[in-house]
Structures are given as C-alpha cells and as structure tokens.
Amino acid sequence: MTAANAKAACNHKWSMSNVRGGYLVIEGCFHCGNKISFFSAEPVPPIDEYREGDHFWSHMGNFQASKFDLKCDKCQKNVPLKEVMALMLCMRCNPECGVFKAGSQEKGQKSWVYVALCANTSHASGKCIATEGIRVLNEYFNFGLQDRSKKIVVVPCELRKSVDTCQGIVLADVGLTELY
Amino acid sequence: MKVSELVKKGGFKAFNECVDKEILGVYISDMVSDIIGIGPGNLLVTLQTHKNLIAAANLVDVAAVVFSRGKTPTEDVIALANKAGIGLLGFDGDTWTLAKKLYELGVR
Numbered sequence: 001m002t003a004a005n006a007k008a009a010c011n012h013k014w015s016m017s018n019v020r021g022g023y024l025v026i027e028g029c030f031h032c033g034n035k036i037s038f039f040s041a042e043p044v045p046p047i048d049e050y051r052e053g054d055h056f057w058s059h060m061g062n063f064q065a066s067k068f069d070l071k072c073d074k075c076q077k078n079v080p081l082k083e084v085m086a087l088m089l090c091m092r093c094n095p096e097c098g099v100f101k102a103g104s105q106e107k108g109q110k111s112w113v114y115v116a117l118c119a120n121t122s123h124a125s126g127k128c129i130a131t132e133g134i135r136v137l138n139e140y141f142n143f144g145l146q147d148r149s150k151k152i153v154v155v156p157c158e159l160r161k162s163v164d165t166c167q168g169i170v171l172a173d174v175g176l177t178e179l180y
Numbered sequence: 181m182k183v184s185e186l187v188k189k190g191g192f193k194a195f196n197e198c199v200d201k202e203i204l205g206v207y208i209s210d211m212v213s214d215i216i217g218i219g220p221g222n223l224l225v226t227l228q229t230h231k232n233l234i235a236a237a238n239l240v241d242v243a244a245v246v247f248s249r250g251k252t253p254t255e256d257v258i259a260l261a262n263k264a265g266i267g268l269l270g271f272d273g274d275t276w277t278l279a280k281k282l283y284e285l286g287v288r
Contacts, residue, residue, distance in 0.1 A: 016217050066213040087216065089235035112238055112264070144220040145241050146201050147265065152239060169235040173212050 010075035014140040017071035017078065024065035024086050024172050026121070029055040035121035035163060037085045039067050063172035070136045079136045083129045086172050087154070088115040093167040098159030109151040114141070115168060117157045128158035181287055183244045183267050186223070189285050190271075192246065196258050198267030201243040206282055208275060212236045223287060225278055229253040231260055238264040248275040 023045035026037045031054060040046060040062070047059040065086055071078045090099045090113040103113040116137060118129050134156055141152040160166055184200045186192065204221030212232045215224065220241035226233060229251050237245055244267035247253065253261070253268055261268050271278045 019217060021213065064211065064213055066216070068217065087239065089238070110265075114239060141239060146221055146243075147199065147241070150241070150265075169231050171212050171216055171232060171236050171239065174230070174232055 007072075007075045007077045010072060010077065012072040012077065012136070012139060013074055014070040014079075014136055014143065015073050016068040016140075018069040018080075019066055020068075021064070021066050023062045024170075025062045026060045027057040028060045029057055031056050032124075033122075034124050035060070036119055037117065037121050038119050039065065039085055063170070063174050065172040070140050079132060081129075081133050081137070083118045083127075084116050084133060084137075085119055086117045086170050088117055088157075088166075088168040088170045089113075090115060091167045091169060094161055094165065097161040097166075099155055099161075099168075102153060102155045102159060106151055106153060110147070110149050111151045111153050113153045113155060114171075115157050115160060116154055117170070121157075121163055123158055128156045181285075183223075183269075186244075186282075186285065186287065187267075187269065190281060193270035195253055195268040195270060196262050198244060198261070199265035201267075203243040203287055206279070206287055207242075208279060216240060218242075223282070225275060225282075227251055227275070229257060231257055233257075234260045234264060234266060237261075237266055242266060244269055246271055246278065248273065248278045 022039055022041040025040050025045050028035045045062040049058045069080045092100050094100055099113055099115055103111055116129050134154055137154040181203050182200050187194055203223045207218045207222040208225040209215050210227050215236045218240050221243050224237055224242045224245045246269045248271050250272045
C-alpha cells in the first residue's frame, strides 16, 4: 500500500497541531460596507487604516484568539486550517439563516452548530472554508464526546444569512482585559 | 470521579443541575482561545463567567466548570449552560487553593 493510499484508508484520529496565539482582527470598508478579518500573530495587533484599490479598510475590533491545524496521530496527515479565523456558536436567532437550517437537519440529536469563520466575512470574493477543513473539524470535535446523543456540527460561514444581525457567540477572548 | 461526587466531597456551590459526567482531568484557563484545545471530560477551572466560555466549554465537552474566587455567572450564562448540560460550580478561594483541593480530593 502506498503512503497516499494508507492515508486515504486511515480511520483518522485528529489532534491539534501548529497551535499559535494571536489576535483576530476585524476591519470594515466604509466605501462598500464589506467586512474582512485576519489573524495577526504580532504582539500588538495592527489598527492602521489603509487603502486597497477601491476599499478603505478601518479597524473595527480585535480579540485574542488562537489558530491551529489538525494532524492525524495515526497516519500523520496534516490538514492546514489557514482559512479558519475563529469558531462561533450559533444561537439560532434566524430561521431563514442557512446555519439555523443546518442545525434543524439533525433529527434526534442534541446538536450544536458552530460556524467556522473565514477571512472574507462578507464573502465578496465568493470563497469560504474548504470542504476538507469543515469535515476534519467535525471529526475532531465529535471524537470522544461523553454524551452519545450530543453532536457538534461545524459549518462554513458562507451559510450565514447576515453578518450584521447574527447573534452567534464567537469563541475569542472578548473583554478579557475587563476581568478585574 | 463523577461531578456529583466532587460536589458532595468538596462542598462546592452548584449554580445549576447538570448531566452527571465523569471527570477525566482538570484544565485551568481563563482564555477561551486556549480552552478550545482541550479534550473531552475535563473539569474546567476559570475566573471567566461570560457566555463565550460556555460556548467553548460545550464545544470541547467539559465535565463541568468551576468558577474560583467567588465569581458568579449571570442568569443568561446559567441558562446557556443548562441547555448544554454543563454543570456550573463555585469556589470562594483562589485558583491555586482550588487546584490543591481538587488534587487532595482525588481529581487527577
């Protein structure tokens, strides 16, 4: 069996790899209204305003966050999750939203839908997180759950109907500096 | 050790009723971005009492959450934890004292 075939046949057991801390930085263009986000590994996150073609990007906020890849402990296959900026728990605020509908499809399960957020928050480029990334995130977060009726469903953020009205909870360190 | 046994032995304050899960380990962190890297079944010790923490704790299937230094979660946080079946416990002392107590109680 070739190495490629072995990886294809492997019943993967994923672990986090290449974990790095930094900031989730969100910017908005007042010209077109689009929003973008990116991960900054700098000690201090950038807050500069800058022009990029027709866009004029302004800093909207930053939160401490971490990025990671997933690697199989058995076959060593590595799946880079470079497009994933953060995860967000769906609070089921809008029945018309594709994320809400994704959760409703899980009959008989205590399903919790988490949205994998990509850099193109407004999806102006038409791109989102690759299918393989979504698949391995689902495999990773569902492995070893104590409650067998519980299911974690990870979906790409392109399913989200509106970034402006979404009430999801982003898994980032919002307000950490306000602790004391 | 089950969460119910820990509450009984340690005299922790219980903010809600929860699914009585098995405690497979302990993880101490106040950063949501750090918590998402832990495995299922951990007892999560933290100072953070906001909803983001519950969202992360649910994702990694913690056994329960213990808030140290007398931190108290708000009603909406408790409601989300109830929905997720996550037990929320309270401890008046600091995190180091709590860590020692958990060890003495046999939580490893």
